[in-house]
Amino acid sequence: EPEVTQTPSHQVTQMGQEVILRCVPISNHLYFYWYRQILGQKVEFLVSFYNNEISEKSEIFDDQFSVERPDGSNFTLKIRSTKLEDSAMYFCASSPGTGDNSPLHFGNGTRLTVT
């Protein structure tokens, strides 16, 4: 069964550094998402992406964050200058469409640790 894959599985970075989290969505999916989950808390929406542009973003997704689909397969999340509170699991997801019968398929996440 096709899967969403994310790399790396764990990223450690120093405060103020830039990080890029990478995702390969399922190949025939059209909608892409980033969520994050701070340890012990709920999964929070960051941003959705369709047709090479951001379609929705949350308050969390401020100017420090950006997303890109640099080629036909990758979908990246960049954090420009990491803060301690950015430490979390970051999940990429994709779906073939929107609405019913199009649930999100999640990757296994990248654990970001900011020191």
Added chain:
Amino acid sequence: GESVGLHLPTLSVQEGDNSIINCAYSNSASDYFIWYKQESGKGPQFIIDIRSNMDKRQGQRVTVLLNKTVKHLSLQIAATQPGDSAVYFCAENIMGGSYIPTFGRGTSLIVHP
């Protein structure tokens, strides 16, 4: 406040028992609901979904019930197995709007052999 929440943060059951995980939602415009299962170290995994024009949907060993009157959703797992141990999230979406599933806090299901 949260638009989706859970009544019980932890549910412990014996193997073979039936489990019921509950979820309350507050947005009456939500018309599509999904249950996800998250095992340790993994991303959320789709279990079952239901549209608001239904009040029950069954899958393999799982049943989702939707009560729109009281804005309540439940996930029933029959003959719970140790492999069912995970955190279960409900998520809601407003049909016709941006498809941004909003997750609740999650319920941890612990199945004792």
